[in-house]
Amino acid sequence: MQPRPHATLEDVARAAGVSLATASRALNGTAPVRPHLRDRVLEAAGQLAYTPNAHARALAGASHRTVGVICHDVSDPYFATVAGGIMRVADDNDLLVMLASTFRDPERELAYVSILRAERAAAILLIGSGFENPDWERALHTELEPYINGGGRVAVVSRHRSLRVDAVLPENRAGAAAMARALLDLGHRRFAVLTGPRTLTTVADRVAGFRDELTRAGVPLHTDDVVEGAFTRDGGYAAMTDLLTRGLDATCVFAVTDVMAIGALAALRDHGLSVPADVSVAGFDDIPIVRDLTPPLTTVALPLQQLGERAMQLALTENPGRRRRIHRMAGEVVLRASTAKVP
């Protein structure tokens, strides 16, 4: 079998002895075709292993059934779970989902948006905190605006500021505040916070919510007690280790994400400290794995799957007025064995 290019509609039409138009209609069912001819077309298409060229089709005006999802890192359970929700709804609507990871590189994010825009994807979903960076915000706006004007649909999760698009916003600030309250109720008064890069709005919101609630209770949180690390398991490990070498005096550590909390738990274990006997640890997100840790992690549970479902639904429902629609989703404090009462 020698290499030969893809069969085209013209090949099919010729083999079936009909016109291009008839072949197209028979294949797509967009207009009635006499059964006799239809069968011949289908037969020929089968023989030739014909697949329509999606580019030609899109160019000619047929609409696209593909939606693009851009997140920081698909291998992070947070994004993987949100993406799962997106895919569930997409599937119900007969859409194909293509995922991309930016690894938190603003340039790469722009590159993916540009590709998706160039491909005229039916929708673009941006998942995950934006960057507090005016240049990037402007560039993104420049990409998105013409895309939307051209009929593209955009929705975001966890991202706001400059972007005037439909959004699903987890209540990071309120959730972190509720967590602070819960931990205060357990009797803790000396806290440490493990945080990701401050330029991520999610990080900023969670730290602020946590701190505000402590302040309200008259409990101080010094600058030294807030340690910044990468937004990953290893970042949590490093930040916790840093805290430990400086001499930990907190009775409770709050990590701004579960993923970082997992790293913190490992660092504590490696230092011979036991959780929660020696230190309590709490996270944020409620990614699936935290239930299976020993001890299971106390956290602010976000309906991750739903975050994705809602975003996809927003992108799917017409928005004639083009007013920004916002869905806020609350988090709920779930106390598990990683946090204990202070005697």
Added chain:
Amino acid sequence: MQPRPHATLEDVARAAGVSLATASRALNGTAPVRPHLRDRVLEAAGQLAYTPNAHARALAGASHRTVGVICHDVSDPYFATVAGGIMRVADDNDLLVMLASTFRDPERELAYVSILRAERAAAILLIGSGFENPDWERALHTELEPYINGGGRVAVVSRHRSLRVDAVLPENRAGAAAMARALLDLGHRRFAVLTGPRTLTTVADRVAGFRDELTRAGVPLHTDDVVEGAFTRDGGYAAMTDLLTRGLDATCVFAVTDVMAIGALAALRDHGLSVPADVSVAGFDDIPIVRDLTPPLTTVALPLQQLGERAMQLALTENPGRRRRIHRMAGEVVLRASTAKVP
């Protein structure tokens, strides 16, 4: 600002006062253009927020910088890690990666392949065990053959049989055998195995390798000792629970994937059994999280990231003779605290 369609090359050319050809060349740098004109084109493109239509471009013959990756479930850490490797290499080669999840539905897999083929993606990578199903094999072959003949590149991880394409194959059978040997060395003689659907080749290979090695040592593995569940954390939980209700008499449980092992650990904990004091547990894959479990999981470590890197490299390097190239990757037994010696 009223909705208006995307600006086209023609808009840019007109605004710059040049021909279509000149505008194209200025934008792509495919041929020299006098700086004077080039600047006017770039200026106009910027003003109009011009993005080339990828479909038109692909149709006109420009090559595509997109590769499609199809796996069972991106939210499974195994696939997420392999995908990470793919993206690393893709990034070095200036390629964009689009991921898709089939959720182990053969139909959906075919649908994604068909889309990617229709989009004339530069390469298609299939990650994860195939199905032992002649109809599906034939259908997949029918999709892939014309794609390859048309210049498309295909590589697979963990999949073989009917597909005559470049492949990266983890040594599942040998790895499972090595694990059996290691567990026998710890003194275990009564085993149970937690397995996924037998129609997945990976599952079949791992169970066979494990069983063969036991047989060689004269240790029996009865049909009842092999319990099948879904290929997920919950599947592992259910299978382990099943075993427990029937009265577990094994001293060691081998799960064919780490993900299932995590479910098994949870089931044991919920039954008040302690690992490894009461039962030893071992998995397969060495996904990142297992190091952070308590106890850390004994497993067969596969170089997951490399699996992806190799597959991407195979797809990227020319294969003039079109002979099938196969990279085998060995697994290595890593003993951690979830398995103990039998006194």
Added chain:
DNA sequence: CTGAAAGCGCTTACAG
């Protein structure tokens, strides 16, 4: 119900 033809937005020989 069917076909000839225009057009979608680009790229690239082919002349100049």
Added chain:
DNA sequence: CTGAAAGCGCTTACAG
């Protein structure tokens, strides 16, 4: 170096 024109593979009014 620049432009007019053909062509990539489809879809869809427009006639019949």
